[in-house]
Amino acid sequence: MKYSTRIKPISYLKANAAEVVRGLAESGEPMIITQNGEATAVIQDIVSYEQTQETLAFLKILALGEQQVNEGKTVPAVKAMRRFRDRIKRTRAAE
DSSP, rough: OGGGGEEEEHHHHTTTTHHHHHHHHHHHOOOOETTEEEEEEEEEEHHHHHHHHHHHOOOHHHHHHHHHHHHTTTOOOHHHHHHHHOOOOHHHHOO
């Protein structure tokens, strides 16, 4: 994605807000807003935002998993499955 084509001054956003919002939804690409020649904000459509948030959450989970592996906080798969099956048996027995 070429961000250089998606940079607009805040005055453009103010004058063309409806068009900008429509364009964001159609393209799915963010727009960089400048103020006094400096990049100050990024706006994007809600679908892209939600996808970004889901991706960040997934990356956090992966980072946490990697940290746990590095700290030796792992259990062999066979042992984990045994615990899982035992928990299911206990839950069913309690019903």
